[in-house]
Structure formats: C-alpha cells, structure tokens
Amino acid sequence: MTTVPASVPTVPVPRRGVAGWLLTTDHKRIALLILGTALVFFFVFGAMALTMRSQLALPGMSILSPHLYSEFFTMHGSGMIFLAITPFALGLGVYLVPLQIGSPTIAAPRLLLFCYYLYLFGALGMVGGFLTSHGAADDGWFAYVPLSGSEYSPGKGMDLWIAGTFLAGLGQLIIGGAILWTVMRLRTKGMSLMRMPLFTWSMVGTTLMVIASFPALLAAMSMLTVARFHPGVTASNTFNIAYQDVFWFYGHPVVYVMFFPFVGAILDVAATFSGRRNSGYKWTVIALLAFSTGSMAVWGHHMFTTGQIPNDYFSVVSIFLIVPAGLEYFSIISTLVGGRLVYRTALLFAIAFLPQFFIGGATGVMLASPTLDYMLHDTYFVVAHFHYTLFGGSVFGFFAGFYYWFPKATGRLLDERLGKTHFWLMVIGTNVTFIPMFLSGFFGMPRRVETYPPTAGLTTTNLISSIGAGILGISMVVLAINIVKSLHHGERAGANPWGAFTLEWATSSPPPPLNFSEPLPYVTSPAPLLDLRERAELDAVEAAEGHAHETLLAHAAASEEEPER
Amino acid sequence: MNFRHDFNEVFGVEAPIAIAVMVIICAIVAFTVIRYRAGRGHEPSKVAKHPVAEPLYVVALVIIALGLSIFVAHVNGQERRGLGKPQLSVRVVGFQWCWSFHYEHTPVTVTGTCLTKSQDPTLMLPVGEDVRIDLTSNDVVHEFWVPYFRFKMEAFPHHVNSFDVRATHPGDWVGRCAVYCGIFHYRMDFRVKAVSASAFDSWLRSQRASVHSAA
Ligand SMILES: [Cu+2]
Ligand SMILES: [Cu+2]
Numbered sequence: 001m002t003t004v005p006a007s008v009p010t011v012p013v014p015r016r017g018v019a020g021w022l023l024t025t026d027h028k029r030i031a032l033l034i035l036g037t038a039l040v041f042f043f044v045f046g047a048m049a050l051t052m053r054s055q056l057a058l059p060g061m062s063i064l065s066p067h068l069y070s071e072f073f074t075m076h077g078s079g080m081i082f083l084a085i086t087p088f089a090l091g092l093g094v095y096l097v098p099l100q101i102g103s104p105t106i107a108a109p110r111l112l113l114f115c116y117y118l119y120l121f122g123a124l125g126m127v128g129g130f131l132t133s134h135g136a137a138d139d140g141w142f143a144y145v146p147l148s149g150s151e152y153s154p155g156k157g158m159d160l161w162i163a164g165t166f167l168a169g170l171g172q173l174i175i176g177g178a179i180l181w182t183v184m185r186l187r188t189k190g191m192s193l194m195r196m197p198l199f200t201w202s203m204v205g206t207t208l209m210v211i212a213s214f215p216a217l218l219a220a221m222s223m224l225t226v227a228r229f230h231p232g233v234t235a236s237n238t239f240n241i242a243y244q245d246v247f248w249f250y251g252h253p254v255v256y257v258m259f260f261p262f263v264g265a266i267l268d269v270a271a272t273f274s275g276r277r278n279s280g281y282k283w284t285v286i287a288l289l290a291f292s293t294g295s296m297a298v299w300g301h302h303m304f305t306t307g308q309i310p311n312d313y314f315s316v317v318s319i320f321l322i323v324p325a326g327l328e329y330f331s332i333i334s335t336l337v338g339g340r341l342v343y344r345t346a347l348l349f350a351i352a353f354l355p356q357f358f359i360g361g362a363t364g365v366m367l368a369s370p371t372l373d374y375m376l377h378d379t380y381f382v383v384a385h386f387h388y389t390l391f392g393g394s395v396f397g398f399f400a401g402f403y404y405w406f407p408k409a410t411g412r413l414l415d416e417r418l419g420k421t422h423f424w425l426m427v428i429g430t431n432v433t434f435i436p437m438f439l440s441g442f443f444g445m446p447r448r449v450e451t452y453p454p455t456a457g458l459t460t461t462n463l464i465s466s467i468g469a470g471i472l473g474i475s476m477v478v479l480a481i482n483i484v485k486s487l488h489h490g491e492r493a494g495a496n497p498w499g500a501f502t503l504e505w506a507t508s509s510p511p512p513p514l515n516f517s518e519p520l521p522y523v524t525s526p527a528p529l530l531d532l533r534e535r536a537e538l539d540a541v542e543a544a545e546g547h548a549h550e551t552l553l554a555h556a557a558a559s560e561e562e563p564e565r
Numbered sequence: 566m567n568f569r570h571d572f573n574e575v576f577g578v579e580a581p582i583a584i585a586v587m588v589i590i591c592a593i594v595a596f597t598v599i600r601y602r603a604g605r606g607h608e609p610s611k612v613a614k615h616p617v618a619e620p621l622y623v624v625a626l627v628i629i630a631l632g633l634s635i636f637v638a639h640v641n642g643q644e645r646r647g648l649g650k651p652q653l654s655v656r657v658v659g660f661q662w663c664w665s666f667h668y669e670h671t672p673v674t675v676t677g678t679c680l681t682k683s684q685d686p687t688l689m690l691p692v693g694e695d696v697r698i699d700l701t702s703n704d705v706v707h708e709f710w711v712p713y714f715r716f717k718m719e720a721f722p723h724h725v726n727s728f729d730v731r732a733t734h735p736g737d738w739v740g741r742c743a744v745y746c747g748i749f750h751y752r753m754d755f756r757v758k759a760v761s762a763s764a765f766d767s768w769l770r771s772q773r774a775s776v777h778s779a780a
Contacts (some may be wrong), residue, residue: 070748166625167765235723279612307718308724308726315638320630322626326626333590340600362587365583369641370644371574371575372575374718378710447745450751
C-alpha cells in the first residue's frame with residue numbers, strides 16, 4: 001500500500017538564524033523546540049523537588065513557608081506531567097515518527113508549530129503564577145473542588161494555572177492528532193501497519209489515548225473555570241464528584257501517555273543493541289492496543305476512598321492490565337535473551353528500566369486492591385509507586401531514547417563515560433530516594449505535608465530519601481555537562497552509528513529538511529535496514545554458491561547425461 | 566469491616582508474589598546481561614517468534630489476573646457484608662483545619678483546633694463494639710485516615726460517607742487528614758482512643774453532664 005503522495009510537498013528554503021527555528025515547519029525542528037523546552041522545565045521542576053526534599057530531610061524544618069511549599073509541590077507535579085514528561089513523549093513522536101515511516105514531512109506542520117506555542121504560552125502562564133501577589137497555584141496537580149474554587153483559593157495564580165493547563169493540553173491534543181494522521185497517511189512504499197517499528201506503534205497507542213482522554217482535561221479545566229466564577233456550584237456534591245471523575249478520565253490514561261513512547265524507545269534500543277529483530281512483534285502490537293483501550297476504563301482506581309465509585313469493577317479491570325504489561329515485558333526481555341548485547345549507555349538505561357518499572361507496576365497492582373488502597377492511598381507509598389513508574393520507568397526509558405537518538409538529531413554522539421556516570425548516579429539516586437518512601441507512607445506519612453513532627457517516626461526514611469534526591473541532583477548536573485560538551489566536541493555520528501535497523505538511520509545525521517535525500521528501499525519488515533543487510537549477505541553467499549554450482553554442473557555434464565530439470 | 570485484618574490478608578498474598586516475580590526478573594536480567602554480552606563473540610539469534618511460548622504466556626497472565634482479581638474482589642465483598650446495625654453512631658466532620666466528633670442522639674461533640682498537638686481532638690471508642698462513622702465535611706474535601714485501622718475515607722461537603730469501625734483492644738492511635746485541603750493540611754491530626762465499654766459509658770455520661778451544666 002503506497003501512501004506517500006506522488007508529488008512530494010515543496011517547502012520554502014529554510015529561514016536562517018532564530019527565525020529559522022521559531023517559524024519552522026520542519027517537524028524535526030518543531031520537535032527539538034518541544035523537547036528542548038520540556039528539558040528546561042524538567043530541570044526547573046526537578047529543582048523544586050530537591051528544595052522540597054531538603055525541607056523534609058529533618059523534622060520541623062521550614063526552608064519554604066507552608067504556602068510556598070504548596071506552590072512547589074503543585075508546580076512540581078503538574079509541571080512534570082503537563083509540561084515535561086508528556087511533551088517528552090509527544091516530542092519524540094514528532095521527531096521520529098515521520099523518519100521511521102519514511103515520510104518527508106509530518107501531517108499539518110504549521111498547525112504543529114502553532115501547538116508548540118500553545119504549549120509554550122500555557123507553560124509560561126502556569127509558571128507565571130509565581131509573579132502574582134498570591135503566588136502560583138497551590139492545590140495539587142488534580143486541583144479538587146471546592147478547594148480550587150475561588151472561595152478557598154482566591155489567588156490569580158490558580159486562574160493562570162487553569163488557563164495554562166487548558167492551552168498546553170489543547171496543544172498536546174492536536175499534536176497527538178497530527179502524529180496519528182502522519183502514521184495513517186504518510187507511510188513509505190511497503191510499510192504496512194504490521195511493518196512499522198515498535199516505537200511508531202507505541203506512538204499509535206499514545207496518540208489514541210491522547211485523542212480519547214485529553215478532551216476530558218479540557219472539560220475538567222472548564223469545570224474549574226465555572227467554579228472560579230460561580231463558587232456556588234461546589235455546593236453540589238454532584239459537581240464535586242463529577243470533577244474527580246472527569247479529571248481522572250484524563251488522569252489515568254495520561255499516565256500511559258507518559259509511559260508508552262518510552263517503552264517504544266526501549267523496544268527499539270533493545271533490538272539495536274542486541275543486534276536482532278524484536279521478539280514477539282505481533283503480540284507486542286496487540287498488547288499496546290489492548291493497553292491503550294484498557295487505560296480508558298480504569299480511572300476509578302484513583303477514587304476508591306471517595307465511597308462514590310464501584311470499587312470492584314475498577315479493581316478488577318485495573319488488575320487485568322497486568323496482561324498487556326506482562327506481554328510488553330516479555331517482548332523486551334526475550335529480545336535481549338539470545339542477543340549480542342553491546343552495553344552503550346542507551347542499553348543500560350533500558351535494562352535498568354526492567355526491575356525498576358516492575359516495582360512501580362507491582363505496587364500499582366497493590367493499590368488496585370481496594371483493601372490495600374484504603375491504607376495506602378494519598379500517602380508516600382503512592383508517591384513512591386508513581387515515581388517508580390514515571391521516574392524509574394518512564395524517565396529511564398526517555399534517557400535510553402535520548403542517548404540513542406541524540407546523535408541522529410545533532411550529528412554528534414554523547415560522551416559514553418559521562419553517560420555511564422549519569423546512569424549509575426541515577427540508578428543509585430532513584431532507589432535510595434524512592435524505596436524509603438514506601439516505608440514513610442506505610443508508617444503514616446500523608447503526601448503533600450510540608451513537614452512532620454520528630455515524634456512521628458518518619459525521620460530516618462525521610463533523611464535517606466533526601467540523600468537520594470541529592471544524588472539525583474548530581475546526576476542531572478552530569479547530564480547537563482554531557483549535553484553541552486557533546487554538542488560542541490562530541491564524536492561525529494555518521495548516518496548510522498549503532499548499526500540500527502529502522503529508517504531514521506537511513507539518512508544523514510541530522511537529516512536534511514525533507515528527511516531523505518536518497519530513495520528508500522521497499523519496506524519488507526519492521527527492520528528494513530536489517531533486511532537489506534541480510535539480503536546483501538544472502539546475495540554474496542548465493543553468488544559464491546552459484547559459482548560452485550556451475551562448475552559442478554559442468555563437471556557432471558562432462559561425465560554423465562543431462563542433469564535433471 | 567475489620568480493615569486491618571483484610572489488609573493483612575491481601576498484603577500477605579500480594580507482597581510475596583510481587584517479591585517472587587521481582588527476584589525472577591532480576592535473575593533473568595542478570596543471567597542475560599552476563600551470558601549474552603557481545604564480549605563472548607557469539608552471533609545474535611535470528612529467531613523472532615515463539616509460536617508456542619507466546620500464547621501460553623498470555624494464558625498464564627490471564628490466569629494470574631483472574632485469580633488475583635477474584636481474590637481481591639472477594640475480600641472487598643466481605644468488607645461490605647460486614648456493615649451491621651451498630652448501637653453507636655458518630656458524625657465526623659472535617660473542616661479547615663480540624664475535626665469534630667458528634668455522638669449522635671446525644672448532645673456530646675468533641676472538637677479542637679489542631680494547631681498544637683495538645684489540642685488535637687480525640688475520638689473515643691468503646692472496645693469490641695462496631696461504631697458507625699458518618700463522615701462529612703463543612704468546606705473542602707478532607708480525608709479521615711487512621712493508619713492503625715488500615716483505613717481511610719474522603720469527607721465531602723454535602724455528602725455523607727458511612728462505614729463501621731471496631732477497636733479490638735484498648736489503645737491510643739494517631740489519625741490524620743490524608744488529602745490536601747489547604748495550607749494547614751499537614752497539621753490536621755486527631756487521636757483515636759479505645760477504652761473498655763464501661764469506661765466509655767462513664768466518659769460519655771460525664772461529657773453529657775458537662776454539656777448540661779454549661780447550658
Ligand atoms: Cu491510574
Ligand atoms: Cu487535609
């Protein structure tokens with residue numbers, strides 16, 4: 001099925017300088033704008049987490065006032081989710097999907113640029129709350145009503161947060177649509193759906209969830225707007241509980257939006273550094289699609305303790321998500337088993353993902369059991385759980401992809417020694433920070449408390465967590481040094497530094513404005529470059545064998561009768 | 566409705582399974598990392614499909630999910646069947662930023678300011694008796710959490726959530742608000758004190774008396 005239009009769209013000569021970036025319609029540049037902005041926010045909101053961890057290191061400390069502490073945890077949570085990790089996920093898709101499916105462009109590039117600005121200005125609005133007299137939003141990332149209504153949170157920071165979240169969410173919704181449209185319409189010759197690389201498949205699952213769930217975020221922000229103008233609506237329990245339902249209808253799928261693309265990255269990284277095709281391709285695709293479908297039906301597991309949700313239903317459906325999750329695990333592990341593993345930094349991040357994400361997943365199953373959730377909900381156990389999924393899982397997956405595709409986007413390799421230092425510091429930091437949090441929660445520490453009394457028995461676990469956070473802070477400094485150094489002095493990458501198999505490696509690094517300067521091969525599998533390599537090997541063998549065969553035939557003909565036909 | 570018992574029952578099943586699978590995954594990863602390192606000079610496998618193992622694995626996953634969810638739903642169902650007709654009901658109200666405990670059908674209400682530890686209000690309970698809690702809020706959403714009971718429930722304005730608790734032996738435990746409810750959320754602690762039925766009765770009588778003498 002050929003889906004590339006016969007006449008390739010002509011793009012104007014790229015502008016130079018700053019305008020060449022800010023007005024670009026090249027999907028790669030738009031993606032780098034998204035990823036670069038998200039990386040800056042990742043550092044900013046990470047620094048807020050470090051400040052909070054400093055305050056919690058010992059009981060009774062007050063580095064931040066109670067009010068500022070609330071602003072920090074609200075902006076850390078909502079910022080990481082809306083402005084850092086979701087944009088990481090979608091930005092990778094904007095950069096890589098057209099390249100992986102052999103398309104010269106992305107669908108709707110101008111709209112995509114507009115969406116970048118929706119995201120950017122939404123983000124500036126959210127953060128801009130710090131400049132208002134009441135400070136930034138301070139009601140937590142899920143901003144339950146009535147607390148977030150104007151009666152209890154009168155500041156302008158909350159208004160800015162709502163408007164900013166709406167704009168950023170709208171931008172991300174349309175970006176998701178553009179990526180899916182690209183996959184559906186712009187695949188190169190021979191690339192049927194079942195020949196797409198698994199990263200691209202993971203983006204299909206991601207964008208389906210974006211399209212199905214992000215409208216609920218816009219609806220939730222609209223409900224908050226009503227509650228800001230007419231706080232009287234929160235005098236109705238129906239409104240308050242409906243807000244929770246609508247918010248989590250977005251809030252659960254977005255967890256997988258922030259997870260799928262990084263699993264996709266890990267699947268690609270695993271294949272490349274094992275030197276073999278992905279094992280269990282078909283089941284992985286089925287798992288991704290089943291997972292995205294299932295993700296829409298489990299939001300109530302965030303509401304077991306509301307007493308206003310059918311707990312059994314949401315518990316059973318949530319537990320069943322271990323089936324697709326288990327399949328994805330199988331795919332990654334069985335690709336590694338039997339491979340020829342080359343331990344570059346990207347593969348190390350992919351391997352560390354396996355046990356770490358399992359901790360997040362297994363504790364997730366526990367939280368999907370209402371009897372356990374009654375104890376652990378809204379405590380540091382939950383904080384530890386989702387940081388194992390989002391940080392120990394997704395961010396590790398992101399860095400696997402980051403080290404893997406950085407040379408494609410910049411033309412230079414990241415430094416391996418600094419990369420491995422970054423990796424080991426992150427592994428140590430992650431586990432030292434988040435393992436003790438499970439215990440803090442179990443010992444009775446609710447989330448979002450700005451301090452705790454010395455008598456609460458929480459001092460040891462919190463001190464260890466804060467030390468771990470410090471190690472994570474150092475690891476991020478190493479990352480920043482690596483990026484700056486490698487951008488200027490990194491080893492030149494060439495088209496395919498890893499010997500990878502997918503089409504983004506069949507063009508120069510960085511790729512030209514229309515992605516491919518030479519015609520692409522007809523795609524025959526999810527690993528087209530490996531196909532080419534194997535065919536070339538086969539041809540060489542055949543040529544040699546054919547030669548031997550001919551001499552044999554001549555010999556036979558000379559001694560006996562005609563050979564059989 | 567013995568939440569502590571049910572928590573231990575489910576945790577006692579799920580935690581060992583989780584740890585066992587974790588050990589298996591770590592073992593496979595460690596084996597793979599050592600056995601298949603490129604330094605050994607082998608060629609990567611060309612097999613990309615396992616037509617027997619893959620469907621079997623799916624079936625195994627479905628069976629595990631089925632078993633776990635039936636077990637979890639079963640324990641959860643036990644909890645709801647336990648909702649009886651207790652003699653004593655307490656209306657618990659969360660507000661910014663403390664709690665009040667009103668003993669229904671009596672004039673007794675206990676409250677405090679929560680601003681200092683000594684002024685945390687105490688919820689008195691008789692040992693060995695089911696007590697109905699009718700939970701609500703005066704302003705924003707709060708969450709009534711007693712870690713010792715292994716239970717928490719959100720308190721909504723304009724809505725009452727009811728559940729039963731039972732203290733099986735005398736004790737004095739901490740309770741706190743678990744959901745963020747404004748800047749003094751972190752101070753919204755209370756205490757739960759369980760005393761013998763006779764001690765409870767005399768306490769309630771003395772409280773009644775002090776209400777009447779005040780009136
Ligand atoms: Cu969820
Ligand atoms: Cu609270």
